[in-house]
Amino acid sequence: MGLVGAGFVGPHHIDAVRRLGFVDVVAVAGSSEESARRKAETLRVGKSYGSYQALLDDPDVQVVHNATPNHLHYEVTSAALARGKHVVSDKPLAMTSAQARRLVNEAQRAAVVATVMFNYRGNPLVQQARLAIARGDVGTPHFVHGHYLQDWLLKDTDYSWRLDQEKGGASSAVADIGSHWCDLAQHVTGLEITHVLGDITTVVKKRRKPSGSRDAFQAGSGDGELVDIMAEDLASVLVRFENGVRGAFSVGQVCGGHKNDLVLEVCGAKASLRWRQEDQNELWIGHRDRANEVLQKDPSLLDERAREYAHLPGGHQEAWADAFLNVTREIYACIAAGPPYSALPPMIATFEDGFRAHRIVDAILESAADGGAWTRI
Numbered sequence: 001m002g003l004v005g006a007g008f009v010g011p012h013h014i015d016a017v018r019r020l021g022f023v024d025v026v027a028v029a030g031s032s033e034e035s036a037r038r039k040a041e042t043l044r045v046g047k048s049y050g051s052y053q054a055l056l057d058d059p060d061v062q063v064v065h066n067a068t069p070n071h072l073h074y075e076v077t078s079a080a081l082a083r084g085k086h087v088v089s090d091k092p093l094a095m096t097s098a099q100a101r102r103l104v105n106e107a108q109r110a111a112v113v114a115t116v117m118f119n120y121r122g123n124p125l126v127q128q129a130r131l132a133i134a135r136g137d138v139g140t141p142h143f144v145h146g147h148y149l150q151d152w153l154l155k156d157t158d159y160s161w162r163l164d165q166e167k168g169g170a171s172s173a174v175a176d177i178g179s180h181w182c183d184l185a186q187h188v189t190g191l192e193i194t195h196v197l198g199d200i201t202t203v204v205k206k207r208r209k210p211s212g213s214r215d216a217f218q219a220g221s222g223d224g225e226l227v228d229i230m231a232e233d234l235a236s237v238l239v240r241f242e243n244g245v246r247g248a249f250s251v252g253q254v255c256g257g258h259k260n261d262l263v264l265e266v267c268g269a270k271a272s273l274r275w276r277q278e279d280q281n282e283l284w285i286g287h288r289d290r291a292n293e294v295l296q297k298d299p300s301l302l303d304e305r306a307r308e309y310a311h312l313p314g315g316h317q318e319a320w321a322d323a324f325l326n327v328t329r330e331i332y333a334c335i336a337a338g339p340p341y342s343a344l345p346p347m348i349a350t351f352e353d354g355f356r357a358h359r360i361v362d363a364i365l366e367s368a369a370d371g372g373a374w375t376r377i
């Protein structure tokens, strides 16, 4: 495995791959020789490269994890595919839908495992909810709702390349975390989002941009020039799924107290299910005619197919990194199984899923620009 981009999330890719136990972490590529060497030392990786091209030239690297800022996703992933390497791209797949569509085609031609990291799929209780809905435990769903709220961009001294449309893309909060919510909602319900009506806004319109680079989630000290922010940091979206199922979600990174507060609830004819990332070891089950329930993440209480993603007994909490590992494990099982890589298991988000996420983000921006018009995906 070779990692390109070792900022906030890159080291978690390495951590997950190391926990597999049968994959060597070979090299790290950074934006310069110096930063790559520093990261490789900290992460105890043998080789470091000052460019992703040099990492791709290394024959020992068979799988490339792309954890660079969004504006580099296309070129790194495209170059890796051209060399026949497997790719684990962090989300979003690219900067634009057009790039994402090209990557779908390039991945098909390369005939390798090509995936987008939608890691919340890997939580055992997310899989439990998915299986329960497919089995009909909640009845026919009619309302899918929730939010994904964070607070790390609340102050005008907070800054991320995500807010610079040249580096993050046209959308900030919707593409960055709204894409996770939409992917999860579609994965858990098995329903595709077909229409959206978006209302977006930029709450913090001017921010202090630091002169050097700053990893995600690091608070700023207030230095740097004041810059105008055009990308949204808050959005509310009405959603229609196939079969007319209704939905709604809000996303924002300016909501005090919400650290990584991803909530998905599905209401159906028989019952409701709710999963909250910040309390991810519990699944709420809502009833009309009897007391509500809370299902603990206890392997002995889970469906057989969800149980394999719970690695500890009940009461031993599992967390974000464990779900990330579960997705990584599925990906490497496919790679290890060898070609053809045509049918990936449902937990793995394909490049088609990544392209779809882009189209949803586009439609939300289009809808908002039209003053809140229903827009078809």
Ligand SMILES: NC(=O)c1ccc[n+]([C@@H]2O[C@H](COP(=O)([O-])OP(=O)(O)OC[C@H]3O[C@@H](n4cnc5c(N)ncnc54)[C@H](O)[C@@H]3O)[C@@H](O)[C@H]2O)c1
Pocket: 004, 005, 006, 007, 008, 009, 010, 029, 030, 031, 035, 051, 052, 066, 067, 068, 069, 070, 072, 090, 091, 092, 117, 118, 119, 176, 213, 214, 215, 216
């Ligand atoms: N799946 C998730 O839950 C999740 C979480 C966070 C971030 N992400 C995604 O991961 C990607 C990275 O996000 P982050 O928060 O880690 O960002 P970050 O800014 O913390 O890290 C990006 C890293 O890439 C490095 N970099 C910049 N240019 C480079 C180049 N030319 N070659 C190699 N490295 C280069 C930077 O120096 C930095 O270390 C983004 O696309 C983001 O959307 C996903």
